[in-house]
Amino acid sequence: MEQPVQTETWKARSLEELVCILHRIFAEDKISVEEVQELMESYESNSEEWLQYAKFDQYRYTRNLVDSGNGKFNLMILCWGEGHGSSIHDHTDSHCFMKILQGNLKETLFEWPEKKGNGEMTKKSERVLRENQCAYINDSIGLHRVENISHTESAVSLHLYSPPFDTCNTFDQRTGHKHKVKMTFYSQYGERTVCVSTRQNLALPAPSH
Amino acid sequence: LPAGLSQWFPALEVLDVSGTGLSELGTELLALPCLHTLLAKNNRLGGPGSLPKGLGQAPLGRSLRVLNLSGNRFSEVPPALLGLRELRSLSLGGNRLHSIPPEIQELRSLEFLYLGGNFITSIPPELANLPSLSYLVLCDNKIQSIPPQLAQLHSLRSLSLHNNLLTYLPREILNLVHLEELSLRGNPLVVRFVRDLTYNPPSLQELAGRTIKTRNVPYAPSDLPENLVRYLSLASNCPNPKCGGVYFDSCVRQIKFVDFCGKYRLPLMHYLCSPECSSPCSSASQSSTSQSESDSEDEASVAARRMQKVLLG
Numbered sequence: 001m002e003q004p005v006q007t008e009t010w011k012a013r014s015l016e017e018l019v020c021i022l023h024r025i026f027a028e029d030k031i032s033v034e035e036v037q038e039l040m041e042s043y044e045s046n047s048e049e050w051l052q053y054a055k056f057d058q059y060r061y062t063r064n065l066v067d068s069g070n071g072k073f074n075l076m077i078l079c080w081g082e083g084h085g086s087s088i089h090d091h092t093d094s095h096c097f098m099k100i101l102q103g104n105l106k107e108t109l110f111e112w113p114e115k116k117g118n119g120e121m122t123k124k125s126e127r128v129l130r131e132n133q134c135a136y137i138n139d140s141i142g143l144h145r146v147e148n149i150s151h152t153e154s155a156v157s158l159h160l161y162s163p164p165f166d167t168c169n170t171f172d173q174r175t176g177h178k179h180k181v182k183m184t185f186y187s188q189y190g191e192r193t194v195c196v197s198t199r200q201n202l203a204l205p206a207p208s209h
Numbered sequence: 210l211p212a213g214l215s216q217w218f219p220a221l222e223v224l225d226v227s228g229t230g231l232s233e234l235g236t237e238l239l240a241l242p243c244l245h246t247l248l249a250k251n252n253r254l255g256g257p258g259s260l261p262k263g264l265g266q267a268p269l270g271r272s273l274r275v276l277n278l279s280g281n282r283f284s285e286v287p288p289a290l291l292g293l294r295e296l297r298s299l300s301l302g303g304n305r306l307h308s309i310p311p312e313i314q315e316l317r318s319l320e321f322l323y324l325g326g327n328f329i330t331s332i333p334p335e336l337a338n339l340p341s342l343s344y345l346v347l348c349d350n351k352i353q354s355i356p357p358q359l360a361q362l363h364s365l366r367s368l369s370l371h372n373n374l375l376t377y378l379p380r381e382i383l384n385l386v387h388l389e390e391l392s393l394r395g396n397p398l399v400v401r402f403v404r405d406l407t408y409n410p411p412s413l414q415e416l417a418g419r420t421i422k423t424r425n426v427p428y429a430p431s432d433l434p435e436n437l438v439r440y441l442s443l444a445s446n447c448p449n450p451k452c453g454g455v456y457f458d459s460c461v462r463q464i465k466f467v468d469f470c471g472k473y474r475l476p477l478m479h480y481l482c483s484p485e486c487s488s489p490c491s492s493a494s495q496s497s498t499s500q501s502e503s504d505s506e507d508e509a510s511v512a513a514r515r516m517q518k519v520l521l522g
Contacts, residue, residue, distance in 0.1 A: 060390055082346075083346050151325045
């Protein structure tokens, strides 16, 4: 790799190279959000490189772990069938980068509900992300819902979360009430994860509820 | 499509002609006996004759399992495909459908039905006669109500209803025990208690019918005109467990909120036989006037707790 060590513009020529550079960046104490976002955008999606991680489920979107970043970050691929969408959720004080590898995803931003949430949540903005675009969000920016609004095309996205987290809150758009949920992986490193329970997904509360 | 297709590729199993601008799929497909997957998304299909006649009876009709016609111009479900008795998966997403024909029930093997992104205003109860249906997508349409018969879809695991015109749901939806995903966002679900004030008192015929049913007055088809025998068979049971009565046409429509521990409030429509009846689906936070209501609440609150785990906000 010819890339310089300081905060320069990176160019990841393959998924493998992207992971490599991410490991180097996250080994430092200080990480620049812009640097990571530019790096993610620089990778030109090549389905041959990520097809092994792109496992679709007919009922809902899937989360497929690609790399666990030495504990510093989680890199995963999400597969969205036609019409699949997430609930409104937060990011448990972590950074979240989302890059489109295939298709399009609509991101709707919401304000945090008032303390005594009892009204419809306020939509801040919405946009449709195109192939190779990379979005960024964290809890201070707000909450979001991500959906594949296409009825004809599936979508694939690459997500980086730092630090990694496995629980978050989901929000009811009509009342602002929140619900803590545990998140799981449909597959890890290209291997399908055997589920303990059939009810594991982003929208469900923890079984101990 | 080339005329010699079935002669050149007799073993063809998967055919993808998506995005090719086709305005019709012709008879050259019919003789493909091994074709199980036909993808024809994003074309110009939709006019009469888009699908070949005799589709159901042809070798193709017996082999086809997956048919994707999303992103075309169908304004009605093409009758030709209703003969596909072995079809497992059908997608007509992103077309111009205004309704679903009751004949949809003829697709006896259907497991996956995608109808999102159309202009559908109502759902025929016959849709509930698909015994293997596990994934039903009706999002992004103009649906105003869900027939309670949909609760008979025992295999249903995922139901997508977001972005429609629903103001309430039938309480029977709580009976879908295998449901794991339910999306309801983007519907104008009522948030405040609403009582339908236009209660039409029962007719004499209805009162007589109710008495016959609740008192178990015996009758045989030879005792009554055919239309009355049929009428008596249409009695619905009042869901109020303390009532045990029946109703025919005259019922009280009442929206009761099922409260899932303050997280979600679903408005469920109850049909009761009289204004004095109360529904078994009382909200936990609403005060019960009678002690006896709390017995029936257990069953409903278990169902409600399960449904809470399923809801996508």
